[in-house]
Amino acid sequence: MASGLIARWLRGRLATVQDALGAWPSYIDLLVQWLLYILVDQLSRLWVRDDRLWVFGARGGDGFVDNAKYQYLWTVENDSEIRPVFLTKDDETIRTLQSEGYEAYHAHSLRGRLLTLRAGVVCVTQGLRDVQMGATAGATLVQLWHGLPLKTIGWDAEWADQPWPVRQCHRYMAAEIDLVTAPSEAAIDPLSSGLGIDPERFVVTGYPRTDVFDTRVEGAAVIGDGTVEAVKAHADDQPVLFYLPTYRQSGTSFVDALDVEAVGEQLADSDAHLYIKAHPYEPVSAAADHPHVHWLPASVDPYLVLPHADVLVTDYSSVLFDYLTVDRPIVLFAYDREAYVADRGLYVEYETVAPGRIATDTQSLCSALAEAIGAARGASDPHAASRQQLRERFSPVEPGTAAAAVHSQIRTRVLTTDTQQSTGSVDGSSPRRSTGRKQRISDAF
Numbered sequence: 001m002a003s004g005l006i007a008r009w010l011r012g013r014l015a016t017v018q019d020a021l022g023a024w025p026s027y028i029d030l031l032v033q034w035l036l037y038i039l040v041d042q043l044s045r046l047w048v049r050d051d052r053l054w055v056f057g058a059r060g061g062d063g064f065v066d067n068a069k070y071q072y073l074w075t076v077e078n079d080s081e082i083r084p085v086f087l088t089k090d091d092e093t094i095r096t097l098q099s100e101g102y103e104a105y106h107a108h109s110l111r112g113r114l115l116t117l118r119a120g121v122v123c124v125t126q127g128l129r130d131v132q133m134g135a136t137a138g139a140t141l142v143q144l145w146h147g148l149p150l151k152t153i154g155w156d157a158e159w160a161d162q163p164w165p166v167r168q169c170h171r172y173m174a175a176e177i178d179l180v181t182a183p184s185e186a187a188i189d190p191l192s193s194g195l196g197i198d199p200e201r202f203v204v205t206g207y208p209r210t211d212v213f214d215t216r217v218e219g220a221a222v223i224g225d226g227t228v229e230a231v232k233a234h235a236d237d238q239p240v241l242f243y244l245p246t247y248r249q250s251g252t253s254f255v256d257a258l259d260v261e262a263v264g265e266q267l268a269d270s271d272a273h274l275y276i277k278a279h280p281y282e283p284v285s286a287a288a289d290h291p292h293v294h295w296l297p298a299s300v301d302p303y304l305v306l307p308h309a310d311v312l313v314t315d316y317s318s319v320l321f322d323y324l325t326v327d328r329p330i331v332l333f334a335y336d337r338e339a340y341v342a343d344r345g346l347y348v349e350y351e352t353v354a355p356g357r358i359a360t361d362t363q364s365l366c367s368a369l370a371e372a373i374g375a376a377r378g379a380s381d382p383h384a385a386s387r388q389q390l391r392e393r394f395s396p397v398e399p400g401t402a403a404a405a406v407h408s409q410i411r412t413r414v415l416t417t418d419t420q421q422s423t424g425s426v427d428g429s430s431p432r433r434s435t436g437r438k439q440r441i442s443d444a445f
Contacts, residue, residue, distance in 0.1 A: 027166050029129070034169045036134025037176075040117070044138035051120030051140075051414040053083045057130030059146075061089035061107045062280070064097060064223050065301055066125045067144035067181070070208035073219045074403035076102065079411075085119070087112050087131045093223060100222050107131045120414055128173065140414050143180040143197070144208070144406070147318025148187040148394060150353065151246065152345040153194035171196060179413065181205045181406050183321065184394050190347040205405035206397030209303045213326050214400030221304055227296055228304045231275055235308040239272035239373050242309035243333070244302055246317040247279035251343065254278075254315075255287050257335040259362040264290030266366040270373045274313070277302055310376035311369070316340065320355065324391040325399045329372035329381065330356040333365050353394070355387045 054075065058068035064086065075084040087107035088094060097104035105112040107130075116122065116135035123142040124130035151157075159170055174196040182188050182202045192199040211217055221228060234240050245254040258276075267274055268291070275294045278284045283298040296305070302319065306312070312323045313331045320330055332354055334340070341350070350358070357368035375381035397405070 023162075027163060030133075030169055031165055033129060033133035034172065037128075037137045037173070040134055041137035047117075049120040049139055050083075050118050052081055053085070053115065053119045054121040054123065054410075055085045055087055055116055055119040055131055056123045057087045057107055058125040059130065059280070060126055061087070061130055063088060063090050063299070064093050064104075066146050067208045068123055068125045068130070069301070070211060070217060070220070070303070071123055071144060071403050071406055073217055074208060074211070075407060077218050078404070079407065085115055087116065096223050100219070102219070102222070121410055123410075133173075137176075140178050140410070141176055142406075142410060143177050143195070145180065145182075145191065145195075147207070148183050148321045149190050149194060149318060150320070150346055150348070151316045151340075152347060153190075155196050156190075156194045156347075157344065159196075177201060179203060179409060181207065181409075183207050183210075184396055186393050203409050204397065205409060206395075206399070206402030207322065208403035208406055210322050210325055210395075210397075210399045211401070211403050212303050212307050212399075214398070220301070224300070224304065225297065227300055228308075230294070231305050231308050234273045235310070239270065239310045239376050240308055241267070241272060241274045241311040241313055241369065241373070242302070242305055243274055243276040243313040244317055244319050245276075245278065245333075246315050247281050248336075248340070251339055252336050253282075254333075254335075255284055258333075260288035260290050260293050262362050262366060263369070264293045266369055267292035270370060272310075272369075272373050274369075275305060275309075277305070311372045313369070316344075316346070320353075321390075321394045324355060324387060324395045325397075327384070327387055327391070329375045329383065330387070331365070331368045331372050332356060332358045333360075334358055335360055353390060355390050356383045 056068040056072040058064070058066045068086075072084050072086050075082055084103070086097060086102065086104040088104065089107050091106070094104050094106060105115065107116075113132050113135050116132050119139050121142060122128070122131060122136045122139045123144055125144050125146045127133070128136050128141065154170070159167060177197050178201065180191065180195070180197055180202045182191060182204050183206050185204055188199050188202045188204075191197070192202065212220060231240060248254070263274065273292050273294060275296055277296040277300055278298045280298045284295060287295055289295075306319075306323065309328070311329045311331065312320065313333055314320050315332055315334050320332070323330060334350070337350065337358075337360065357364070357371065359365035359368045371382075375383075
């Protein structure tokens with residue numbers, strides 16, 4: 001008995017040490033970029049930034065995704081005075097975007113760094129390492145973020161346990177962010193707490209990625225492999241369900257928890273199809289198959305699939321708040337709820353934000369799916385009222401308006417102070433950051 005407890009304790013300690021050692025390369029990269037940021041901030045007085053040059057990056061530079069993607073595309077289509085540039089570390093993404101006429105470069109290439117140094121506006125979804133953090137000093141920094149958090153983030157999750165210099169970096173960089181977009185007033189407190197950013201810097205605009213629920217976003221499908229077309233084909237005459245599980249660093253994988261055969265048979269009885277997309281940091285290499293259960297590549301943009309889904313299945317993911325805007329059934333498959341909440345923590349009681357049935361095992365999941373499919377087909381929907389209440393609280397912005405609202409907020413900050421460059425603000429005080437219209441530098445690079 002005692003030996004077993006000791007063995008489990010030792011395994012736990014070993015896993016903790018391994019996790020800490022594995023995190024150090026990222027910590028070192030962050031600290032180096034922080035030092036570069038401070039240096040660039042001191043040298044930035046030697047040149048002027050172009051407030052009509054905006055650079056965008058997302059998810060650590062991994063690809064063309066999330067709010068940065070949709071804000072970039074809206075800017076390309078709607079504001080010819082702005083030069084939008086997308087930066088990423090994925091070469092295939094760059095080649096595809098350039099072949100379609102979009103301006104995109106490697107975030108860490110010479111051109112990418114120079115453009116970031118010149119840009120008047122930098123928009124990101126995770127952090128400033130979505131581009132090249134060190135080169136962003138002096139720009140107007142816009143944190144588009146990537147969802148209203150249900151699970152704790154940042155300071156309310158892992159940051160407080162990180163090494164002292166890393167914590168200092170987080171605090172310093174939080175004070176540098178000029179603008180944070182939020183989907184609702186209710187989102188500001190958890191985001192401000194988790195990110196450590198002054199709530200006064202938040203604006204309620206909605207998330208640009210939700211515009212897909214109202215309108216066709218030009219260029220949204222520029223990067224794809226045809227999987228979205230398969231979803232559309234089923235959606236034309238059969239109910240389509242979309243399962244988006246959240247990222248789990250530990251515990252039981254959703255692949256092991258999902259009884260594909262049982263769920264598939266339930267879907268077959270309802271003549272419906274379920275599409276599953278794992279989190280990009282938790283790709284699925286092998287899983288059970290069924291004619292009514294389909295696995296999408298982790299790289300697929302979920303916001304290309306969501307508009308075609310009649311029912312959303314998720315757990316603790318922020319996607320449930322986005323999906324509220326279309327008022328369709330939502331099923332929560334929280335098979336590991338007790339363990340997940342104990343390990344990660346939530347900002348609110350789970351039941352208070354449940355817009356549908358909470359399933360914890362295969363039997364309850366199949367029952368919830370049958371009910372949701374029936375509601376999608378026009379049968380009685382017992383959760384319609386709760387969805388409406390949650391939408392008013394968490395996702396009140398009409399889809400199709402978010403990117404325009406974000407754009408307006410940024411423009412107001414950087415392009416309406418043309419006459420204030422030499423004298424500061426109109427009330428005689430100095431602006432917090434250089435945000436006036438500057439003389440455009442040559443576009444030679």
